[in-house]
Amino acid sequence: MKARIVLVAMLMAMLLLPGATASANAGGVRGVTGSMKLEPPDWGSYYRVWLNFNIHEVNPITHDAKGMIHGQVYSEEFGWKRLWFEAKCVSFRQFEGKAAAVFVATIVRREGWDAIPTAGNPGEYLRWQVVDGGMPGGRGDVWMLDYFDYSSFTEYWPMYPGGGCNDFRIDETNYADHGNLVIH
Secondary structure (H helix, E strand, C coil): CHHHHHHHHHHHHHHHHHHHHHHHHCCCCCEEEEEEEECCCCCCCCEEEEEEEEEEECCCCCCEEEEEEEEEEEECCCEEEEEEEEEEEEEEEEECCEEEEEEEEEEEEEECCCCCCCCCCCCCEEEEEEECCCCCCCCCCEEEECCCEHHHCECCECCCCCCCCCCCCCCEEEECCEEEEEEC
C-alpha cells in the first residue's frame, strides 16, 4: 500500500513539474532573435551584410546575456568575411516608440578579410543597438553601430566598452532590406 501511495505521489509530481516550470518562465526571458539583411548605401564599394541574432537576457539587473550573433559581409572588393560573436550583456529600451536592445558581444571567431586591420579579431568587442520595426521583410528593423573610433571607422573595441549596455551613442544607422528581427 505504501509503495502505491509513493508511486502515485511521484507520478503526480512528474505531471505537475513541467507546468510549474513553464508558468515560471512565461514572459520572464527577454531576448533578440531573428535576422537582417542589409545593403548599407554609405559603405563605398558594393557591400551586403547578413546578421543572425539569438541573444537572451540572463539577469535583468546586471544585463548579463547569453547567446550568439553570426554576421557575414560580402564586398565586391574584399570577398567574404564571417564573424561569430558571443553576447555579454543586453539592455532593453524604446527608440522612437519601438522596441530596441543594446548589446555588447565579443568576437569568438573570424574568417576572411585577413589583410584588413579593422575587420575584427577574436577578443574584440562590439556595441550595437537594434530596433524591431514590428513587421517582417525590412519594414523598419534598424541596426545601429557605436564605433570604438568613428574617425577611423574602427568598429570593434579592444576592451569591454565603458558603460557596457547602459551607454550607447549612435555613430551609424542602417535599415534592414530583408529579414525579421524580433525583440521579445
